[in-house]
Amino acid sequence: MALPSSGDNPEFYCSDTGIWTPIDQMLFEEARIYRWRTSYREPFQFFALGMPISMVRTVTGWEGEWTAPFQSGLLTFTIEQAERITLETYLFPDKRKITEAGYTQMIADILAEAAACFQHCGAYLKFDSKGFARKTSLAQWDYIDRSFYRLQQWFRDIQARPLRRLTTNDQWIRRENVKHVTPALLAWSERHPGNGMSREIPVPELVWSGVREDTYSVYENQVLLRQLRELQHLLREYQSISLDAIRSKAGYYLDRVNGWLRSSFLQQLQPHAGSVVVSQVFRKHPIYRNWFSWFQQLYQFNEYSIGLQSSIPLKDTYHLYGIWVFMQLVKILRENGSLLNSSDLFTLEQNGLVLNLSETKESRIKLVGGATLAYQRRFKPSTLDFVTYTHDMIPDIVLEVEGKLYIFDPKYRIDRNLPMALGEMHKYRDGIVRSTDGSRAVEEVYIITPADGKENSILFGNDYMQKHRMGVYTLKPGEGNMKLAVKLMDIMRGSIEVMI
Numbered sequence: 373m374a375l376p377s378s379g380d381n382p383e384f385y386c387s388d389t390g391i392w393t394p395i396d397q398m399l400f401e402e403a404r405i406y407r408w409r410t411s412y413r414e415p416f417q418f419f420a421l422g423m424p425i426s427m428v429r430t431v432t433g434w435e436g437e438w439t440a441p442f443q444s445g446l447l448t449f450t451i452e453q454a455e456r457i458t459l460e461t462y463l464f465p466d467k468r469k470i471t472e473a474g475y476t477q478m479i480a481d482i483l484a485e486a487a488a489c490f491q492h493c494g495a496y497l498k499f500d501s502k503g504f505a506r507k508t509s510l511a512q513w514d515y516i517d518r519s520f521y522r523l524q525q526w527f528r529d530i531q532a533r534p535l536r537r538l539t540t541n542d543q544w545i546r547r548e549n550v551k552h553v554t555p556a557l558l559a560w561s562e563r564h565p566g567n568g569m570s571r572e573i574p575v576p577e578l579v580w581s582g583v584r585e586d587t588y589s590v591y592e593n594q595v596l597l598r599q600l601r602e603l604q605h606l607l608r609e610y611q612s613i614s615l616d617a618i619r620s621k622a623g624y625y626l627d628r629v630n631g632w633l634r635s636s637f638l639q640q641l642q643p644h645a646g647s648v649v650v651s652q653v654f655r656k657h658p659i660y661r662n663w664f665s666w667f668q669q670l671y672q673f674n675e676y677s678i679g680l681q682s683s684i685p686l687k688d689t690y691h692l693y694g695i696w697v698f699m700q701l702v703k704i705l706r707e708n709g710s711l712l713n714s715s716d717l718f719t720l721e722q723n724g725l726v727l728n729l730s731e732t733k734e735s736r737i738k739l740v741g742g743a744t745l746a747y748q749r750r751f752k753p754s755t756l757d758f759v760t761y762t763h764d765m766i767p768d769i770v771l772e773v774e775g776k777l778y779i780f781d782p783k784y785r786i787d788r789n790l791p792m793a794l795g796e797m798h799k800y801r802d803g804i805v806r807s808t809d810g811s812r813a814v815e816e817v818y819i820i821t822p823a824d825g826k827e828n829s830i831l832f833g834n835d836y837m838q839k840h841r842m843g844v845y846t847l848k849p850g851e852g853n854m855k856l857a858v859k860l861m862d863i864m865r866g867s868i869e870v871m872i
Contacts, residue, residue, distance in 0.1 A: 382410040400463050403442040409435040419450040477849035478696040485699040529659045534637045536588050588637040592653045598643035599667045604629050697782040697820050698747045704857045713738040743773040751804050759807045779817045790828050816841040822848045
């Protein structure tokens, strides 16, 4: 449908050209704030991608501000005046935008470094990091340790209401104990007339009749007993390894399993022998289904894959970029021999081994000389070594070396916003202090961004960094940054010398 007349046509202010441009001629760029105006005086509604745009009345008409979404693609404006008008245009990527190929490269880089760290972690813990069915492995123990509490809850629920069925067994019983007169009993009485004590009591003293009893001897309980005995055997194997932390926990879990095996409803059962099939109960019963699924996963570690803990939509590229930068720093430290233990990076969920990296959740790896590299480390007034005196602070990446903190903050920002972003880093330098004497704990702060630094090149220079102990590094998928690697190793040099 045609747009309103030129006088009523909304105009957007283009900061690059400095002029007001009609909406049908405007080139929109994602993640930017645009001012708009129109001389149309009557009330109307203005939508972008179905979301209303705020506006205020002015002397000449209406005006407002609109923030473009952080995702390029088709852009639809809707104007509802006397009639409904729709305009389709395109939202272009901003200059810092990582392409789809770069996005894919970040995913590949993260998972490749995760695999390398897992191999390093497996070697450090003296485990076969690949794992295989029916034998102990690091991945299997991690699964048991992190999900045993769920198994414990499920067994409590099963123990409170175990499956059972009503069975009928034919046997000789005394006449007065007969509770149900069945067709079989009547037929037996007709076949044996005159065997009673008298005409008034024609039924004999002993009668061949069926006795109904509840039994827990059902297929699902037999499989459960078999699985518990397998878990008992597996935990005994973990009790025999050399690591004290795993051996003590395995003993605790084994005591729990031994207690479960003494449950009354399991005493009359024999474990299931033969192949195990998925019954309707294992498919549909809410508790038995979870129980069965847990044991199915217990041996699925012959082939495992490492993935991210949750899917990250394309519009949240900034989140993925932060994880990617962290893993790139881990890679630099690992290749230079500074990595000791990266096991805290991983967790095990129902769908497999995943990187335990997410917003507001701290993950920390151990480096040589007692140094650490942390993702989303939280500082607050009650933390032990370092505290804040205002509010909680969570820098993205914190490198701690010999009691000094170095902060690297990934920022998915364009060049023109970098000075403001770097100014925000002062809160870390001034707000995080040592708990012992209140002295500043943060030595240096740096921003890592995909921006090229053409507009604020001074922030990327060595002179600026050496003078102010802060600055900006460029890091893009598919491209390394030797300056950043050298900076990391300079910080770690003192810690490495201590090890030597």
